[in-house]
Amino acid sequence: AEQELIRAQRFESLALLAxxxxxxxxxxLQPLLLAxxxxxxxxxxxxxxxLGALVRDCGRRGLEMVSSMLSFARGARRAEQVKLGALTxxxxxxxxxxxxxxxxxxxxVYDPDVAFEGNHTELQQCLLNLCLNAIQAMPEGGSxxxxxxxxxxxxxxxxxxxxxxxxxxxxxxxxxxxxxxxPEVLQRLFEPxxxxxxxxxxxxxxxxKRIVASHGGLMRVRSxxxxxxxxxxxxxxxxxxxxxxxxxxxEHHLQGx
Ligand code: ADP
Numbered sequence: 658a659e660q661e662l663i664r665a666q667r668f669e670s671l672a673l674l675a676x677x678x679x680x681x682x683x684x685x686l687q688p689l690l691l692a693x694x695x696x697x698x699x700x701x702x703x704x705x706x707x708l709g710a711l712v713r714d715c716g717r718r719g720l721e722m723v724s725s726m727l728s729f730a731r732g733a734r735r736a737e738q739v740k741l742g743a744l745t746x747x748x749x750x751x752x753x754x755x756x757x758x759x760x761x762x763x764x765x766v767y768d769p770d771v772a773f774e775g776n777h778t779e780l781q782q783c784l785l786n787l788c789l790n791a792i793q794a795m796p797e798g799g800s801x802x803x804x805x806x807x808x809x810x811x812x813x814x815x816x817x818x819x820x821x822x823x824x825x826x827x828x829x830x831x832x833x834x835x836x837x838x839x840p841e842v843l844q845r846l847f848e849p850x851x852x853x854x855x856x857x858x859x860x861x862x863x864x865x866k867r868i869v870a871s872h873g874g875l876m877r878v879r880s881x882x883x884x885x886x887x888x889x890x891x892x893x894x895x896x897x898x899x900x901x902x903x904x905x906x907x908e909h910h911l912q913g914x
Contacts, residue, residue, distance in 0.1 A: 659751065661778055662751065662778060662781060662782055662785070665778045665779060665782050666782055669779075669782065669864045669867075669868075670858075670860055670864070673849070673860060673863065673864060673867070675726045675727070676727065677849065678726070679723045679724075679726045679727045682719065682723045683720065683723050686716050686719045686720050686723065687716075687720070689712060689715075689716040689719075690712075690713055690716030690717055690720065691716075692709075692712065693709045693710065693711070693712030693713030693714070693715075693716055694709065694713045695709070696708065696709025696712065696713075697709030697710045697713060736774055736775065736776065737774070737775070737776065737777060738772045738773070738774065739772060739773055739774070739775040739776070739777045739780060740769065740770065740771070740772045741766060741768065741769055741770070741771040741772070741805060741827065742766060742769025742770060742771075743769075743777065744777065744780055744781060744784065745764050745766050745769070745803065745805070747777075747781050748764070748781060748784050748785060748788065748803070749764060751781070751785055752785070752788055755788075755789065755792060756792060756801070757792070757798070759795075759797065759798025759799075760792055760795055760798055760799060760800065760801055761799070761800040761801070762800075762801045762802075762803075763800070763801070763802050763803070764802075764803045765802070765803065765804045765805060766805050767805050767806055767807065768807075771807070771827060771894070773827065773892060773893070773894050773895075775872045775892065776868075776871075776872075779868045779871075780868065780872070780892075782864075782868070783864070783865040783868045783869065783890070784803075784829065784831065784890075786861040786862070786864065786865050787831040787865060787888050788801060788803070788831055789861075790861060790862075791831055791832075791833035791835060791886065792833075793835075793854070794833055794835030794836045794837075794885075794886060795833055795834065795835035795836070799833060799834035799835055799885070800833070800834050801831070801832070801833050802830075802831075802832040802833075803829065803830065803831055803832075804828075804829075804830040804832065805827065805828065805829050805830070806827075806828045806830075807825060807826070807827060807828070807894065808825075808826050808828045808891070809823075809824070809825055809826070810823055810824065810826050810891065811823050815875075819875060821873065821874070821875055821893075822873075822893070824893060824894070824895065825893070825894040825895055826874070826891040826892060826893055826894055827891070827892045827893075827894050828889055828890065828891055828892075829889070829890045829892070830887055830888065830889045830890075831887070831888045831890075832885065832886070832887045832888075833885050833886050833887075834884070834885040835885050835886060836882070836883070836885075837880045837881045837882040837883055837884050837885055837886055838880040838882065838886060839882050843878065843880055846862050846878065847862055847863050847866050848863070849863050865888075865890075869890050869891075869892070872892050872893070873892075873893045874890060874891045874892040874893055875890075875891050876888065876889065876890055876891070877889045877891070
């Protein structure tokens with residue numbers, strides 16, 4: 658599992674980079690191709706026309722490379738049945754060596770058999786990222802809690818730019834009692850390469866967000882300096898009228914405070 662996780666992590670960083678790079682490259686290459694094409698068509702000097710054709714062909718080859726890079730970045734993700742219990746078990750195993758004695762860890766699984774369509778490895782990586790961040794935020798110790806619940810999200814939970822459907826969601830929360838974050842940090846949390854750590858990559862949370870979004874879910878953060886941080890992942894379990902959950906909790910907006 659660890660080996661596969663490392664592979665997934667590498668892939669994820671690569672995919673992020675490739676995704677960003679291909680976007681920029683495409684914007685550079687398109688005008689180049691056009692310029693070459695125009696030069697070939699309109700140049701009076703045949704040498705210039707040949708030069709134009711060369712520029713155009715290079716531009717075209719570049720664009721082809723970019724589009725294959727893009728489809729790699731989007732990736733052929735394996736969809737499978739993900740089981741909550743399997744996810745938290747794997748997480749326990751992976752965290753074993755990383756939780757210092759000063760950090761109390763607790764995992765609360767309301768139903769290990771809850772299953773949904775998704776990618777186990779990606780979600781495992783996402784949760785691991787959140788837990789490692791939490792541990793790093795508690796150099797003097799504290800508590801790391803992973804809570805799970807089934808919640809019902811109504812329309813008013815979502816902001817305008819979120820194209821998410823109301824319904825039943827699995828909420829996985831990673832809660833620490835660490836340093837917390839000031840508003841300036843909270844605001845920039847999901848920016849690529851944003852980090853406050855000396856050896857941070859600033860890609861962890863962005864990658865989490867990407868993974869959760871690709872599952873049709875969303876993330877919420879709540880944090881207070883000196884008190885701690887809560888990350889909540891919401892993963893869709895199905896439409897509202899599916900068999901109703903045991904104890905649906907109606908969720909209200911969470912905001913960084
Ligand atoms: P990295 O961990 O490499 O810095 P992330 O994208 O995972 O990259 O996190 C970005 C920043 O968000 C961190 O540098 C840190 O400042 C802040 N952060 C993330 N999680 C927590 C947390 N649980 N408590 C306090 N700050 C956090």
